[in-house]
Amino acid sequence: MKYGRREFINTLLGAGGIGGLASILYPVFQFLVPPEVTEPQVSSLKVGAVGDFPVNSSKIVRFGRVPVILIRSDRDTFKALAATCTHLDCIVQYNQARKQIICACHNGVYDLSGKNISGPPPKPLAVYSVSIVDDQVMITQEKDLA
Amino acid sequence: MKPTLKQSMFRWLDDRLDIQPLVDMMDHKKVPIHSHTVWYYMGGVTLFLFMVQVFTGILLLMYYRPGEESAFESMQFILTEVKFGWLFRNVHAWSANLMVLFAFIHMFSVVFTRAFTTPRELTWVSGFILLLLAMFFGFSGYLLPWNELAFFATKVGTDIVGAVPLVGEQLKVIIRGGEDVTGATLSRFFGLHVAILPAITFLILSFHLLLVQRQGISEPRHFKALAEEKKRYMSFFPDFVLRDALLWLIINIIVLSLAVFYPWELGLKADALASAPMGIKPEWYFMFMFQTLKVIPPHVWFIEGETFGILLFGGAALLWMAVPFARFRGKQIVDSKWITILGIFTITYMVVLTITGYL
Numbered sequence: 107m108k109y110g111r112r113e114f115i116n117t118l119l120g121a122g123g124i125g126g127l128a129s130i131l132y133p134v135f136q137f138l139v140p141p142e143v144t145e146p147q148v149s150s151l152k153v154g155a156v157g158d159f160p161v162n163s164s165k166i167v168r169f170g171r172v173p174v175i176l177i178r179s180d181r182d183t184f185k186a187l188a189a190t191c192t193h194l195d196c197i198v199q200y201n202q203a204r205k206q207i208i209c210a211c212h213n214g215v216y217d218l219s220g221k222n223i224s225g226p227p228p229k230p231l232a233v234y235s236v237s238i239v240d241d242q243v244m245i246t247q248e249k250d251l252a
Numbered sequence: 253m254k255p256t257l258k259q260s261m262f263r264w265l266d267d268r269l270d271i272q273p274l275v276d277m278m279d280h281k282k283v284p285i286h287s288h289t290v291w292y293y294m295g296g297v298t299l300f301l302f303m304v305q306v307f308t309g310i311l312l313l314m315y316y317r318p319g320e321e322s323a324f325e326s327m328q329f330i331l332t333e334v335k336f337g338w339l340f341r342n343v344h345a346w347s348a349n350l351m352v353l354f355a356f357i358h359m360f361s362v363v364f365t366r367a368f369t370t371p372r373e374l375t376w377v378s379g380f381i382l383l384l385l386a387m388f389f390g391f392s393g394y395l396l397p398w399n400e401l402a403f404f405a406t407k408v409g410t411d412i413v414g415a416v417p418l419v420g421e422q423l424k425v426i427i428r429g430g431e432d433v434t435g436a437t438l439s440r441f442f443g444l445h446v447a448i449l450p451a452i453t454f455l456i457l458s459f460h461l462l463l464v465q466r467q468g469i470s471e472p473r474h475f476k477a478l479a480e481e482k483k484r485y486m487s488f489f490p491d492f493v494l495r496d497a498l499l500w501l502i503i504n505i506i507v508l509s510l511a512v513f514y515p516w517e518l519g520l521k522a523d524a525l526a527s528a529p530m531g532i533k534p535e536w537y538f539m540f541m542f543q544t545l546k547v548i549p550p551h552v553w554f555i556e557g558e559t560f561g562i563l564l565f566g567g568a569a570l571l572w573m574a575v576p577f578a579r580f581r582g583k584q585i586v587d588s589k590w591i592t593i594l595g596i597f598t599i600t601y602m603v604v605l606t607i608t609g610y611l
Contacts, residue, residue: 140430166525173525195411196404199527210528211408212546226557228550
Protein backbone atom coordinates (compact mmCIF):
# COMPACT_ATOMS: atom_id res chain seq x y z
CA MET A 107 0.00 0.00 0.00
CA LYS A 108 1.25 3.42 -0.91
CA TYR A 109 2.23 5.46 2.09
CA GLY A 110 1.95 8.99 0.80
CA ARG A 111 1.86 12.45 2.27
CA ARG A 112 -1.84 12.16 3.18
CA GLU A 113 -1.30 8.92 5.14
CA PHE A 114 1.73 10.40 6.83
CA ILE A 115 -0.26 13.46 7.94
CA ASN A 116 -3.11 11.19 9.13
CA THR A 117 -0.68 9.10 11.19
CA LEU A 118 0.83 12.25 12.60
CA LEU A 119 -2.59 13.64 13.49
CA GLY A 120 -3.66 10.31 15.01
CA ALA A 121 -0.51 10.05 17.12
CA GLY A 122 -0.89 13.70 18.09
CA GLY A 123 -4.51 13.06 19.10
CA ILE A 124 -3.53 10.07 21.25
CA GLY A 125 -0.69 12.08 22.78
CA GLY A 126 -3.06 14.98 23.44
CA LEU A 127 -5.59 12.66 25.11
CA ALA A 128 -2.86 11.06 27.22
CA SER A 129 -1.61 14.49 28.26
CA ILE A 130 -5.11 15.19 29.64
CA LEU A 131 -5.78 11.75 31.14
CA TYR A 132 -2.44 11.39 32.92
CA PRO A 133 -2.83 14.50 35.12
CA VAL A 134 -6.50 13.58 35.73
CA PHE A 135 -5.48 10.13 36.93
CA GLN A 136 -2.68 11.54 39.07
CA PHE A 137 -5.10 14.09 40.52
CA LEU A 138 -7.49 11.32 41.56
CA VAL A 139 -4.82 9.34 43.42
CA PRO A 140 -4.92 10.83 46.92
CA PRO A 141 -1.58 12.10 48.24
CA GLU A 142 0.10 10.08 50.98
CA VAL A 143 -0.70 11.56 54.34
CA THR A 144 2.18 11.15 56.75
CA GLU A 145 0.95 10.25 60.19
CA PRO A 146 3.05 9.96 63.31
CA GLN A 147 4.23 6.39 63.79
CA VAL A 148 2.63 4.93 66.89
CA SER A 149 4.41 2.04 68.52
CA SER A 150 2.59 2.01 71.85
CA LEU A 151 -0.55 3.53 73.26
CA LYS A 152 -1.75 4.13 76.82
CA VAL A 153 -5.48 3.42 76.86
CA GLY A 154 -6.43 3.90 80.51
CA ALA A 155 -6.29 2.47 83.98
CA VAL A 156 -7.00 -1.23 84.57
CA GLY A 157 -10.10 -0.28 86.53
CA ASP A 158 -11.56 1.49 83.49
CA PHE A 159 -12.14 -1.86 81.81
CA PRO A 160 -14.75 -4.12 83.45
CA VAL A 161 -14.17 -7.87 83.24
CA ASN A 162 -15.67 -9.45 80.07
CA SER A 163 -15.83 -6.18 78.16
CA SER A 164 -14.16 -4.52 75.21
CA LYS A 165 -13.23 -1.13 73.87
CA ILE A 166 -12.16 -0.01 70.43
CA VAL A 167 -9.33 2.50 70.35
CA ARG A 168 -7.42 4.19 67.57
CA PHE A 169 -3.82 2.98 67.32
CA GLY A 170 -2.35 5.46 64.89
CA ARG A 171 -4.57 5.05 61.86
CA VAL A 172 -5.76 1.57 62.81
CA PRO A 173 -8.72 0.68 65.08
CA VAL A 174 -7.72 -1.87 67.71
CA ILE A 175 -10.10 -3.82 69.94
CA LEU A 176 -8.96 -4.23 73.54
CA ILE A 177 -10.69 -7.10 75.32
CA ARG A 178 -10.60 -7.91 79.01
CA SER A 179 -11.86 -11.47 78.89
CA ASP A 180 -11.28 -12.21 82.59
CA ARG A 181 -9.71 -10.50 85.58
CA ASP A 182 -6.11 -10.94 84.50
CA THR A 183 -6.35 -11.33 80.74
CA PHE A 184 -6.21 -8.43 78.31
CA LYS A 185 -6.05 -9.00 74.57
CA ALA A 186 -5.56 -6.43 71.85
CA LEU A 187 -6.28 -7.24 68.22
CA ALA A 188 -6.79 -5.31 65.01
CA ALA A 189 -10.49 -4.43 64.96
CA THR A 190 -10.84 -4.52 61.19
CA CYS A 191 -12.33 -7.72 59.86
CA THR A 192 -10.00 -9.40 57.37
CA HIS A 193 -12.95 -10.21 55.12
CA LEU A 194 -14.43 -6.90 53.97
CA ASP A 195 -13.13 -4.22 56.32
CA CYS A 196 -16.01 -3.97 58.84
CA ILE A 197 -15.24 -3.22 62.49
CA VAL A 198 -15.57 -6.35 64.64
CA GLN A 199 -17.12 -6.62 68.09
CA TYR A 200 -16.61 -8.70 71.21
CA ASN A 201 -19.40 -11.10 72.01
CA GLN A 202 -19.50 -11.38 75.81
CA ALA A 203 -21.69 -14.49 75.95
CA ARG A 204 -19.66 -16.54 73.48
CA LYS A 205 -16.31 -14.98 74.38
CA GLN A 206 -15.56 -14.63 70.71
CA ILE A 207 -14.94 -11.80 68.30
CA ILE A 208 -17.58 -11.49 65.64
CA CYS A 209 -18.15 -9.39 62.57
CA ALA A 210 -21.78 -8.45 62.05
CA CYS A 211 -21.38 -7.73 58.35
CA HIS A 212 -20.95 -11.28 57.08
CA ASN A 213 -21.01 -13.41 60.25
CA GLY A 214 -17.25 -13.83 60.54
CA VAL A 215 -16.06 -15.31 63.85
CA TYR A 216 -12.61 -15.16 65.49
CA ASP A 217 -11.41 -16.64 68.75
CA LEU A 218 -9.74 -14.51 71.40
CA SER A 219 -6.31 -15.17 69.92
CA GLY A 220 -7.54 -13.53 66.70
CA LYS A 221 -7.75 -16.77 64.74
CA ASN A 222 -10.52 -16.90 62.14
CA ILE A 223 -12.66 -19.87 63.14
CA SER A 224 -15.79 -19.60 61.02
CA GLY A 225 -17.48 -17.56 58.33
CA PRO A 226 -15.80 -15.89 55.37
CA PRO A 227 -12.74 -14.13 56.94
CA PRO A 228 -9.67 -15.47 55.14
CA LYS A 229 -7.02 -14.43 57.69
CA PRO A 230 -6.61 -13.99 61.44
CA LEU A 231 -6.69 -10.57 63.10
CA ALA A 232 -3.33 -8.94 63.74
CA VAL A 233 -2.26 -9.25 67.37
CA TYR A 234 -0.95 -6.42 69.58
CA SER A 235 0.70 -7.00 72.91
CA VAL A 236 -0.80 -5.64 76.09
CA SER A 237 1.15 -4.75 79.19
CA ILE A 238 0.24 -3.18 82.52
CA VAL A 239 2.60 -0.46 83.62
CA ASP A 240 1.82 1.39 86.87
CA ASP A 241 -1.80 0.17 86.67
CA GLN A 242 -2.09 1.63 83.16
CA VAL A 243 -3.00 -0.58 80.19
CA MET A 244 -0.52 -0.20 77.32
CA ILE A 245 -0.96 -1.57 73.80
CA THR A 246 2.18 -2.20 71.79
CA GLN A 247 2.58 -3.25 68.20
CA GLU A 248 4.13 -6.67 68.34
CA LYS A 249 3.56 -8.94 65.43
CA ASP A 250 1.33 -8.95 62.42
CA LEU A 251 -0.25 -12.32 61.75
CA ALA A 252 -1.95 -10.94 58.64
CA MET B 253 -58.33 31.64 6.02
CA LYS B 254 -56.15 33.37 8.56
CA PRO B 255 -53.93 30.89 10.46
CA THR B 256 -54.60 30.50 14.18
CA LEU B 257 -52.01 31.59 16.74
CA LYS B 258 -51.06 27.93 17.29
CA GLN B 259 -50.56 27.40 13.57
CA SER B 260 -48.50 30.56 13.30
CA MET B 261 -46.30 29.52 16.18
CA PHE B 262 -45.82 26.09 14.66
CA ARG B 263 -44.96 27.62 11.27
CA TRP B 264 -42.47 29.97 12.93
CA LEU B 265 -40.72 27.07 14.70
CA ASP B 266 -40.86 24.82 11.65
CA ASP B 267 -39.23 27.46 9.47
CA ARG B 268 -36.32 27.60 11.85
CA LEU B 269 -36.03 24.04 13.23
CA ASP B 270 -37.70 21.85 10.59
CA ILE B 271 -39.88 20.09 13.15
CA GLN B 272 -42.50 18.78 10.69
CA PRO B 273 -40.62 15.43 10.22
CA LEU B 274 -40.66 14.96 14.01
CA VAL B 275 -44.40 15.56 14.12
CA ASP B 276 -44.89 13.12 11.24
CA MET B 277 -42.83 10.52 13.09
CA MET B 278 -44.94 10.95 16.23
CA ASP B 279 -48.11 10.67 14.12
CA HIS B 280 -47.00 7.39 12.60
CA LYS B 281 -45.59 5.84 15.74
CA LYS B 282 -47.78 3.06 17.06
CA VAL B 283 -47.77 0.66 19.95
CA PRO B 284 -48.80 -3.00 19.52
CA ILE B 285 -51.71 -4.18 21.64
CA HIS B 286 -51.36 -7.72 22.98
CA SER B 287 -51.29 -9.65 26.25
CA HIS B 288 -47.86 -8.21 27.21
CA THR B 289 -48.48 -4.56 26.36
CA VAL B 290 -48.28 -3.67 30.05
CA TRP B 291 -44.49 -4.21 30.00
CA TYR B 292 -44.09 -1.34 27.55
CA TYR B 293 -44.81 1.08 30.40
CA MET B 294 -41.96 -0.06 32.67
CA GLY B 295 -39.20 1.89 30.95
CA GLY B 296 -41.32 5.03 31.08
CA VAL B 297 -41.96 4.58 34.80
CA THR B 298 -38.21 4.19 35.37
CA LEU B 299 -37.61 7.38 33.40
CA PHE B 300 -40.26 9.21 35.41
CA LEU B 301 -38.67 8.12 38.70
CA PHE B 302 -35.29 9.27 37.39
CA MET B 303 -36.79 12.70 36.72
CA VAL B 304 -38.17 12.72 40.28
CA GLN B 305 -34.64 11.94 41.48
CA VAL B 306 -33.13 14.80 39.52
CA PHE B 307 -35.78 17.23 40.77
CA THR B 308 -35.63 16.25 44.46
CA GLY B 309 -31.84 15.84 44.30
CA ILE B 310 -31.42 19.42 43.10
CA LEU B 311 -33.66 20.64 45.93
CA LEU B 312 -31.68 18.68 48.55
CA LEU B 313 -28.46 20.19 47.19
CA MET B 314 -29.62 23.59 48.45
CA TYR B 315 -29.09 22.49 52.07
CA TYR B 316 -26.88 19.40 52.05
CA ARG B 317 -23.26 20.01 53.05
CA PRO B 318 -20.77 17.19 52.41
CA GLY B 319 -18.13 16.62 55.08
CA GLU B 320 -17.49 14.45 58.12
CA GLU B 321 -18.63 17.20 60.48
CA SER B 322 -21.45 18.60 58.38
CA ALA B 323 -23.16 15.89 56.28
CA PHE B 324 -25.14 14.21 59.08
CA GLU B 325 -25.90 17.55 60.71
CA SER B 326 -27.16 19.05 57.45
CA MET B 327 -29.42 16.02 56.98
CA GLN B 328 -30.82 16.57 60.46
CA PHE B 329 -31.37 20.20 59.54
CA ILE B 330 -33.17 19.24 56.31
CA LEU B 331 -35.38 16.76 58.16
CA THR B 332 -36.27 18.92 61.14
CA GLU B 333 -35.90 22.60 60.20
CA VAL B 334 -36.36 23.04 56.47
CA LYS B 335 -40.00 23.29 55.38
CA PHE B 336 -40.91 20.09 53.51
CA GLY B 337 -37.30 18.97 53.84
CA TRP B 338 -38.51 15.67 55.27
CA LEU B 339 -40.81 15.23 52.27
CA PHE B 340 -38.19 15.82 49.60
CA ARG B 341 -35.62 13.65 51.36
CA ASN B 342 -38.09 10.78 51.75
CA VAL B 343 -39.36 11.11 48.20
CA HIS B 344 -35.72 11.04 47.03
CA ALA B 345 -35.02 7.88 49.05
CA TRP B 346 -38.23 6.05 48.08
CA SER B 347 -38.07 7.08 44.46
CA ALA B 348 -34.46 5.83 44.27
CA ASN B 349 -35.52 2.40 45.46
CA LEU B 350 -38.51 2.25 43.15
CA MET B 351 -36.39 3.41 40.23
CA VAL B 352 -34.03 0.48 40.71
CA LEU B 353 -37.01 -1.87 41.13
CA PHE B 354 -38.65 -0.69 37.90
CA ALA B 355 -35.33 -0.82 36.07
CA PHE B 356 -35.06 -4.49 37.09
CA ILE B 357 -38.68 -5.17 36.05
CA HIS B 358 -38.05 -3.41 32.74
CA MET B 359 -34.91 -5.48 32.18
CA PHE B 360 -36.55 -8.83 32.92
CA SER B 361 -39.60 -7.97 30.80
CA VAL B 362 -37.20 -7.33 27.91
CA VAL B 363 -35.66 -10.75 28.50
CA PHE B 364 -38.93 -12.65 28.63
CA THR B 365 -40.48 -10.87 25.64
CA ARG B 366 -37.17 -11.23 23.72
CA ALA B 367 -37.20 -7.50 23.00
CA PHE B 368 -33.40 -7.52 22.81
CA THR B 369 -33.18 -9.45 19.56
CA THR B 370 -31.62 -7.88 16.45
CA PRO B 371 -31.64 -4.90 15.85
CA ARG B 372 -32.01 -3.94 19.52
CA GLU B 373 -28.76 -5.31 20.99
CA LEU B 374 -27.35 -1.87 21.69
CA THR B 375 -30.60 -0.77 23.34
CA TRP B 376 -30.17 -3.74 25.68
CA VAL B 377 -26.51 -2.97 26.39
CA SER B 378 -27.19 0.72 27.07
CA GLY B 379 -30.19 -0.22 29.23
CA PHE B 380 -28.12 -2.65 31.27
CA ILE B 381 -25.44 0.01 31.78
CA LEU B 382 -28.20 2.38 32.94
CA LEU B 383 -29.30 -0.22 35.50
CA LEU B 384 -25.71 -0.49 36.77
CA LEU B 385 -25.55 3.31 36.91
CA ALA B 386 -28.79 3.36 38.91
CA MET B 387 -27.17 0.95 41.38
CA PHE B 388 -24.04 3.13 41.56
CA PHE B 389 -26.30 6.11 42.18
CA GLY B 390 -27.89 4.17 45.04
CA PHE B 391 -24.54 3.12 46.46
CA SER B 392 -22.98 6.59 46.30
CA GLY B 393 -26.11 8.33 47.57
CA TYR B 394 -26.44 5.91 50.48
CA LEU B 395 -23.23 7.25 52.06
CA LEU B 396 -24.17 10.92 51.82
CA PRO B 397 -26.18 11.12 55.11
CA TRP B 398 -22.99 9.82 56.80
CA ASN B 399 -24.79 7.47 59.14
CA GLU B 400 -23.64 4.21 60.69
CA LEU B 401 -25.28 1.86 58.19
CA ALA B 402 -24.04 3.86 55.24
CA PHE B 403 -20.53 3.93 56.67
CA PHE B 404 -20.26 0.15 56.93
CA ALA B 405 -22.05 -0.47 53.62
CA THR B 406 -19.44 1.75 52.00
CA LYS B 407 -16.56 0.05 53.81
CA VAL B 408 -17.75 -3.34 52.55
CA GLY B 409 -18.63 -2.12 49.05
CA THR B 410 -15.34 -0.35 48.48
CA ASP B 411 -13.34 -3.17 50.03
CA ILE B 412 -14.90 -5.51 47.47
CA VAL B 413 -13.39 -3.26 44.77
CA GLY B 414 -10.02 -3.95 46.41
CA ALA B 415 -10.47 -7.62 45.52
CA VAL B 416 -10.41 -6.91 41.78
CA PRO B 417 -7.26 -8.65 40.49
CA LEU B 418 -4.23 -6.46 39.69
CA VAL B 419 -5.76 -2.96 39.93
CA GLY B 420 -8.09 -3.48 42.91
CA GLU B 421 -6.02 -1.90 45.66
CA GLN B 422 -5.18 1.19 43.59
CA LEU B 423 -8.82 1.51 42.55
CA LYS B 424 -9.97 1.21 46.16
CA VAL B 425 -7.66 4.02 47.25
CA ILE B 426 -8.89 6.23 44.41
CA ILE B 427 -12.55 5.55 45.20
CA ARG B 428 -12.06 6.05 48.94
CA GLY B 429 -9.77 9.03 48.56
CA GLY B 430 -7.33 7.24 50.88
CA GLU B 431 -6.80 3.94 52.65
CA ASP B 432 -9.96 4.17 54.76
CA VAL B 433 -13.53 5.37 54.47
CA THR B 434 -13.28 8.96 55.73
CA GLY B 435 -14.53 12.44 54.93
CA ALA B 436 -12.43 12.20 51.75
CA THR B 437 -14.61 9.27 50.64
CA LEU B 438 -17.71 11.30 51.38
CA SER B 439 -16.42 14.17 49.18
CA ARG B 440 -15.72 11.77 46.33
CA PHE B 441 -19.06 10.03 46.60
CA PHE B 442 -20.77 13.41 46.64
CA GLY B 443 -18.94 14.39 43.45
CA LEU B 444 -19.83 11.05 41.88
CA HIS B 445 -23.45 11.27 42.92
CA VAL B 446 -24.21 14.82 41.84
CA ALA B 447 -21.87 15.39 38.90
CA ILE B 448 -20.07 12.42 37.37
CA LEU B 449 -22.87 9.83 37.42
CA PRO B 450 -25.54 12.29 36.21
CA ALA B 451 -23.31 13.35 33.30
CA ILE B 452 -22.64 9.74 32.24
CA THR B 453 -26.29 8.79 32.77
CA PHE B 454 -27.46 11.73 30.66
CA LEU B 455 -25.31 10.61 27.74
CA ILE B 456 -26.27 6.93 27.92
CA LEU B 457 -29.93 7.65 28.59
CA SER B 458 -30.04 9.94 25.54
CA PHE B 459 -28.49 7.17 23.44
CA HIS B 460 -30.96 4.61 24.86
CA LEU B 461 -33.99 6.82 24.14
CA LEU B 462 -32.70 7.72 20.69
CA LEU B 463 -32.47 4.02 19.84
CA VAL B 464 -36.00 3.41 21.14
CA GLN B 465 -37.29 6.21 18.91
CA ARG B 466 -35.29 5.13 15.86
CA GLN B 467 -36.20 1.45 16.07
CA GLY B 468 -39.78 1.76 17.27
CA ILE B 469 -41.40 -0.50 19.81
CA SER B 470 -40.51 -4.16 19.76
CA GLU B 471 -43.18 -6.68 18.84
CA PRO B 472 -43.05 -10.08 20.52
CA ARG B 473 -42.88 -13.24 18.40
CA HIS B 474 -46.48 -14.30 18.91
CA PHE B 475 -47.63 -10.85 17.78
CA LYS B 476 -45.40 -10.83 14.71
CA ALA B 477 -46.80 -14.22 13.71
CA LEU B 478 -50.37 -12.88 13.57
CA ALA B 479 -52.02 -12.05 10.25
CA GLU B 480 -51.86 -8.32 9.49
CA GLU B 481 -55.61 -7.84 9.90
CA LYS B 482 -55.49 -9.42 13.37
CA LYS B 483 -52.74 -7.10 14.66
CA ARG B 484 -54.07 -4.28 16.81
CA TYR B 485 -52.22 -1.06 17.53
CA MET B 486 -52.79 2.14 19.46
CA SER B 487 -51.27 5.44 18.42
CA PHE B 488 -48.24 6.48 20.45
CA PHE B 489 -49.52 10.01 20.60
CA PRO B 490 -51.90 10.67 22.27
CA ASP B 491 -53.20 7.21 23.34
CA PHE B 492 -50.03 5.64 24.74
CA VAL B 493 -48.64 8.92 26.09
CA LEU B 494 -51.85 9.62 28.02
CA ARG B 495 -51.85 6.13 29.52
CA ASP B 496 -48.19 6.65 30.43
CA ALA B 497 -49.05 9.98 32.06
CA LEU B 498 -51.81 8.36 34.09
CA LEU B 499 -49.43 5.65 35.30
CA TRP B 500 -46.82 8.28 36.21
CA LEU B 501 -49.47 10.05 38.25
CA ILE B 502 -50.31 6.81 40.08
CA ILE B 503 -46.62 6.13 40.72
CA ASN B 504 -46.24 9.68 42.00
CA ILE B 505 -49.08 9.12 44.47
CA ILE B 506 -47.48 5.85 45.62
CA VAL B 507 -44.08 7.54 46.14
CA LEU B 508 -45.67 10.41 48.08
CA SER B 509 -47.69 8.00 50.23
CA LEU B 510 -44.61 5.93 51.02
CA ALA B 511 -42.66 9.09 51.84
CA VAL B 512 -45.37 10.31 54.21
CA PHE B 513 -46.29 7.04 55.92
CA TYR B 514 -42.97 5.17 55.83
CA PRO B 515 -40.21 7.77 56.24
CA TRP B 516 -36.57 6.65 56.09
CA GLU B 517 -34.71 6.83 59.35
CA LEU B 518 -31.57 8.89 59.49
CA GLY B 519 -30.01 6.56 62.08
CA LEU B 520 -26.87 7.26 64.08
CA LYS B 521 -23.97 9.34 62.91
CA ALA B 522 -21.07 7.32 61.46
CA ASP B 523 -18.30 6.53 63.93
CA ALA B 524 -15.08 5.00 62.63
CA LEU B 525 -14.43 3.43 66.05
CA ALA B 526 -17.81 1.78 66.49
CA SER B 527 -18.38 -1.91 65.75
CA ALA B 528 -20.60 -2.80 62.84
CA PRO B 529 -24.10 -3.10 64.35
CA MET B 530 -25.74 -6.53 64.49
CA GLY B 531 -28.20 -7.20 61.68
CA ILE B 532 -26.47 -4.76 59.34
CA LYS B 533 -27.80 -5.06 55.81
CA PRO B 534 -27.17 -3.33 52.52
CA GLU B 535 -29.87 -1.83 50.30
CA TRP B 536 -32.24 -4.57 49.09
CA TYR B 537 -30.85 -4.53 45.55
CA PHE B 538 -27.40 -5.50 46.81
CA MET B 539 -28.77 -8.13 49.19
CA PHE B 540 -28.37 -11.12 46.86
CA MET B 541 -24.70 -10.28 46.40
CA PHE B 542 -24.27 -9.65 50.14
CA GLN B 543 -25.82 -13.05 50.93
CA THR B 544 -23.64 -14.76 48.36
CA LEU B 545 -20.53 -13.22 49.91
CA LYS B 546 -21.65 -14.59 53.27
CA VAL B 547 -21.72 -18.18 52.02
CA ILE B 548 -18.58 -18.13 49.87
CA PRO B 549 -15.83 -19.82 51.95
CA PRO B 550 -12.60 -17.92 52.76
CA HIS B 551 -10.80 -19.67 49.90
CA VAL B 552 -12.16 -21.21 46.72
CA TRP B 553 -9.38 -23.30 45.17
CA PHE B 554 -6.42 -20.90 45.30
CA ILE B 555 -8.52 -17.73 45.13
CA GLU B 556 -9.60 -15.69 48.14
CA GLY B 557 -13.36 -15.85 48.72
CA GLU B 558 -14.03 -12.16 48.08
CA THR B 559 -11.97 -12.15 44.86
CA PHE B 560 -13.89 -15.23 43.76
CA GLY B 561 -17.16 -13.42 44.52
CA ILE B 562 -16.26 -10.34 42.52
CA LEU B 563 -15.05 -12.44 39.59
CA LEU B 564 -18.27 -14.46 39.77
CA PHE B 565 -20.59 -11.42 39.70
CA GLY B 566 -18.43 -9.50 37.22
CA GLY B 567 -18.39 -12.50 34.85
CA ALA B 568 -22.14 -13.08 35.28
CA ALA B 569 -22.90 -9.42 34.50
CA LEU B 570 -20.75 -9.50 31.35
CA LEU B 571 -22.40 -12.73 30.16
CA TRP B 572 -25.85 -11.31 30.90
CA MET B 573 -25.04 -8.20 28.85
CA ALA B 574 -23.75 -10.35 25.99
CA VAL B 575 -26.81 -12.61 25.70
CA PRO B 576 -28.27 -10.88 22.59
CA PHE B 577 -24.93 -11.36 20.82
CA ALA B 578 -24.67 -15.07 21.59
CA ARG B 579 -24.82 -17.29 18.50
CA PHE B 580 -25.27 -21.04 18.18
CA ARG B 581 -24.80 -22.55 14.73
CA GLY B 582 -25.01 -19.09 13.21
CA LYS B 583 -28.33 -18.22 14.89
CA GLN B 584 -29.04 -15.91 17.81
CA ILE B 585 -29.76 -18.09 20.81
CA VAL B 586 -32.30 -15.60 22.13
CA ASP B 587 -35.12 -17.66 20.66
CA SER B 588 -34.06 -20.64 22.74
CA LYS B 589 -36.09 -21.73 25.75
CA TRP B 590 -32.78 -21.58 27.64
CA ILE B 591 -33.10 -17.81 27.79
CA THR B 592 -36.41 -18.15 29.62
CA ILE B 593 -34.85 -20.71 31.96
CA LEU B 594 -31.86 -18.42 32.53
CA GLY B 595 -34.20 -15.49 33.27
CA ILE B 596 -36.29 -17.53 35.71
CA PHE B 597 -33.14 -18.87 37.40
CA THR B 598 -31.70 -15.35 37.77
CA ILE B 599 -34.91 -13.93 39.24
CA THR B 600 -35.33 -16.92 41.58
CA TYR B 601 -31.72 -16.63 42.75
CA MET B 602 -32.07 -12.92 43.42
CA VAL B 603 -35.46 -13.15 45.11
CA VAL B 604 -34.64 -16.18 47.29
CA LEU B 605 -31.32 -14.74 48.49
CA THR B 606 -32.90 -11.33 49.08
CA ILE B 607 -35.69 -12.87 51.18
CA THR B 608 -33.27 -15.04 53.20
CA GLY B 609 -31.27 -11.88 53.86
CA TYR B 610 -34.25 -10.33 55.60
CA LEU B 611 -35.30 -13.45 57.56
